[in-house]
Amino acid sequence: SLLNVMTSKTSLLKVILLGDGGVGKSSIMNRYVTNKFDAHLFHTIGVEFLNKDLEVDGHQVTLQIWDTAGQERFRSLRTPFYRGSDCCLLTFSVDDNQSFLNLGNWKKEFIYYADVKEPEKFPFVVLGNKVDVTERQVSTEEAQQWCQENGDYPYYETSAKDATNVAVAFEEAVRRVLAMDERTDHLIPTDTVKLHRKPRSAATCCS
Amino acid sequence: IVSSYSFVFQVIFEHEGVFIHPSSDDDGIDPDLLISGSLRLVDKDSSSVVEWAHSPGERVLETQHSYETEWDMINAVSFRKRPCSNGHERSRWAFSFSLRELRSVTVKQEGWSFLIFKLKDSSSCLPALHFHQGGSTEFLDAVRRYALLSESVDDASCLVVSTPNRALSQSFENLLDDNNYSLVNKLKKDPYVTTLGGFSKVTNYLFDALRGTEEHTQRPPEEMADLLGEVIPGLDINQQEEPGFEVITRIDLGPRPAVSRREPVSVEEWTKHQDPEGRVQRVPQLKEAIFKGGLCHAVRKEAWKFLLGYFPWNSTVEERKALQRSKTDEYFRMKLQWKSVSEEQERRNSRLRDYRSLIEKDVNRTDRTNRFYEGIDNPGLVLLNDILMTYCMYDFDLGYVQGMSDLLSPILYVMENEVDAFWCFAFYMDQMHQNFEEQMQGMKTQLVQLGSLLRLLDLAFWNYLESQDSGFLYFCFRWLLIRFKRELSFQDVLRLWEVMWTELPCENFHLLVCCAILDSEKQKIMEENYGFNEILKHINELSMKLDIEEILHKAEGICLQIKSCKDLPRSVSSILGFTSDPRDPRDPRDPHRASQRADTCSNGHGHLTEAPALVS
Ligand SMILES: Nc1nc2c(ncn2[C@@H]2O[C@H](COP(=O)(O)OP(=O)(O)O)[C@@H](O)[C@H]2O)c(=O)[nH]1
Ligand SMILES: [Mg+2]
Numbered sequence: 143s144l145l146n147v148m149t150s151k152t153s154l155l156k157v158i159l160l161g162d163g164g165v166g167k168s169s170i171m172n173r174y175v176t177n178k179f180d181a182h183l184f185h186t187i188g189v190e191f192l193n194k195d196l197e198v199d200g201h202q203v204t205l206q207i208w209d210t211a212g213q214e215r216f217r218s219l220r221t222p223f224y225r226g227s228d229c230c231l232l233t234f235s236v237d238d239n240q241s242f243l244n245l246g247n248w249k250k251e252f253i254y255y256a257d258v259k260e261p262e263k264f265p266f267v268v269l270g271n272k273v274d275v276t277e278r279q280v281s282t283e284e285a286q287q288w289c290q291e292n293g294d295y296p297y298y299e300t301s302a303k304d305a306t307n308v309a310v311a312f313e314e315a316v317r318r319v320l321a322m323d324e325r326t327d328h329l330i331p332t333d334t335v336k337l338h339r340k341p342r343s344a345a346t347c348c349s
Numbered sequence: 350i351v352s353s354y355s356f357v358f359q360v361i362f363e364h365e366g367v368f369i370h371p372s373s374d375d376d377g378i379d380p381d382l383l384i385s386g387s388l389r390l391v392d393k394d395s396s397s398v399v400e401w402a403h404s405p406g407e408r409v410l411e412t413q414h415s416y417e418t419e420w421d422m423i424n425a426v427s428f429r430k431r432p433c434s435n436g437h438e439r440s441r442w443a444f445s446f447s448l449r450e451l452r453s454v455t456v457k458q459e460g461w462s463f464l465i466f467k468l469k470d471s472s473s474c475l476p477a478l479h480f481h482q483g484g485s486t487e488f489l490d491a492v493r494r495y496a497l498l499s500e501s502v503d504d505a506s507c508l509v510v511s512t513p514n515r516a517l518s519q520s521f522e523n524l525l526d527d528n529n530y531s532l533v534n535k536l537k538k539d540p541y542v543t544t545l546g547g548f549s550k551v552t553n554y555l556f557d558a559l560r561g562t563e564e565h566t567q568r569p570p571e572e573m574a575d576l577l578g579e580v581i582p583g584l585d586i587n588q589q590e591e592p593g594f595e596v597i598t599r600i601d602l603g604p605r606p607a608v609s610r611r612e613p614v615s616v617e618e619w620t621k622h623q624d625p626e627g628r629v630q631r632v633p634q635l636k637e638a639i640f641k642g643g644l645c646h647a648v649r650k651e652a653w654k655f656l657l658g659y660f661p662w663n664s665t666v667e668e669r670k671a672l673q674r675s676k677t678d679e680y681f682r683m684k685l686q687w688k689s690v691s692e693e694q695e696r697r698n699s700r701l702r703d704y705r706s707l708i709e710k711d712v713n714r715t716d717r718t719n720r721f722y723e724g725i726d727n728p729g730l731v732l733l734n735d736i737l738m739t740y741c742m743y744d745f746d747l748g749y750v751q752g753m754s755d756l757l758s759p760i761l762y763v764m765e766n767e768v769d770a771f772w773c774f775a776f777y778m779d780q781m782h783q784n785f786e787e788q789m790q791g792m793k794t795q796l797v798q799l800g801s802l803l804r805l806l807d808l809a810f811w812n813y814l815e816s817q818d819s820g821f822l823y824f825c826f827r828w829l830l831i832r833f834k835r836e837l838s839f840q841d842v843l844r845l846w847e848v849m850w851t852e853l854p855c856e857n858f859h860l861l862v863c864c865a866i867l868d869s870e871k872q873k874i875m876e877e878n879y880g881f882n883e884i885l886k887h888i889n890e891l892s893m894k895l896d897i898e899e900i901l902h903k904a905e906g907i908c909l910q911i912k913s914c915k916d917l918p919r920s921v922s923s924i925l926g927f928t929s930d931p932r933d934p935r936d937p938r939d940p941h942r943a944s945q946r947a948d949t950c951s952n953g954h955g956h957l958t959e960a961p962a963l964v965s
Contacts, residue, residue, distance in 0.1 A: 163707065163710060163711075163751065164710035164714075181717070182714075182717035182718050182723075183714060184714055184715065184755075184835065185710070185711050185714040185715070185751060185754075187751065187752055187755075187826075187827045187830060187831065187835065188823075188826045188827040188830070188889075189823070189826075189885065190889055191882065191885070191886065206882070211751055213707070213750065213751045215750050215751070215785070215787065215789070216751070218360065218363070218789070219789075219823070219826060221360070222359065222360070222823075254402070257393075
């Protein structure tokens, strides 16, 4: 809309992908940002993030997508990066029941370390990845039920390999965040957007 | 300055298995109920906060009365885990308080240690924390980094808490790699360390702290200088500078010498170093040649076995054959152990199951573009898998940790033999073991050491990193965990590793490799004014863009530059293994050094040159 063009605001949103090793977090991130699937991708060591600009319902958004290593041992490395997340994508693989069972633990870890003020209201989105695989261990119904029981989270069945639902899921994540409140504290003029997010209190002055 | 610290939430200390015994505090509760939780000391919104929370999904358990020792307790706990039945349980018992609110801690023993906290606000009462699984000493040590604990006059078990100005203690956080030194001791003992150790930052904190007390009426610079001089011996502040700049003492490293490198050691040259029985001769010269140029690929398969310690340098060909025979038996015996585990057994062995599934996943994601591991049915993949599984049997406590497949892959590629690759890998893991252990102590130590080196090499860059909350050097994690395996092309990894395995020209040469890479990036990082995230991103994206020969040149130059520095701080010489003990007759340096050093200490900064440093 004209108003949007004139004010030209961009929100910087931080989303974080969590889930067991091997469920496809890095592949999902790469599919979304570069639109490629690399079957030879290395397993993640440490912490990485990629940025992606998009428009959702007339809002300009820069998504900062964080990806971490899932092994328990590396917990102290990844958890400091949870802070300041606007949305968490809880990821499992439909061909790995254990990764589905672990969703709850990932959620807990996130809430604890991200220091979320109101966990009931925090926007989680659940991704069941690798739907292109024929041997499923987790049914759509089971996954949907978990999402419903745990806070009515949106659920997407994705495939990083053939690009199913990946963009849709990220867009939904953005919508959830935007719907949370007016998000005025994220609105900063486009030309000053930095990867590095200002503390919320400091950013409100710009809105 | 202070506020920039709250951006990253830091866990200073964390310990699972710290219990509360609610019955003693609360009626109507099963008297045997123990609740296990995790205790943390975190750095949060500019204050240090102690938090205890019931561990999610963990043992709310009743004890048997049989426990008398901690050991029994541990057994009782680990066998009686059960999932947490409702989400409120955790928040019901959880508590937290800031160290500033704490009046005292009383330490009691009852076969295990437990701590009783008293807050300044006496109306709130906290449950005692029972360290059934150890950790109380470590916890108190962590607290000591932020607060002064002094024994109460009438009760030695009661430690009275006073919190010195937080800004000051916080600024030392990175300096204090081991907790045994109190802040002041360390300052007195080694003024050099503090001189290097982000003194500008320290002074800034002090300025800030002093200013904070009287907000607008800032003290005149001379008065500040006096105050600081009292607090920190050895600090010299030049008052003639413009406001906003401080001149602080620091070591002048002198110019960085140029170094030359050579061509790789050829098959011919390698063979010349062997006597007729196959013993390797003139090992120091050979190592020097390898350090300077690496190895031709054809030599690697043999030479790496020596470099890694699998073959002794002075062994004969016959002895090595015998060694290989016995190591082959040993390998297959261990391999058979996991190969012969039945499905039934594995169902009851969750650790083995977890190792197996993790290895399987990671083998499929390791160097898959390399011809040795590409395609679906490549035998290289099976070997990678089998060696890692066998390593789990060799060291079941460690098992498999992500990153290990990266360390094995180049070795297997060079050895082209399962048994040799296993043993070379096992020797390499001896060096790297600490990186992968539960507490990742090796990683922490290296990050702290790297920090000391960076401070010495370029204080302004170090200060910049700290100002961007990047002083913990998170962005070097992958470099250090797997020795640059993901940063360089496969062939360059082989070169770098063989160079490092010569253990020349100093200890911890890989840290100087980090310094060399950062030296090439620091200008960009500072000019572009990169923040915490951007630094991380920039460093991650260097992967595969680095030039190994350039890095090795620079790293060796840095080593020589540091080595030739006269007043090297002890902490740095010990990281790099330059002997600094004056009683050591082998010390190659100036014999008068010891007395010079004493002089330097007594007058604070006699031998140090002064150079300006811009402080943010
Ligand atoms: N068939 C299929 N395989 C996938 C998909 N996403 C990821 N993978 C594969 O699963 C493995 C793990 O993926 P990765 O992105 O490294 O998982 P992460 O550990 O969660 O980051 C890799 O071998 C990927 O190629 C998918 O949608 N379909
Ligand atoms: Mg990954």
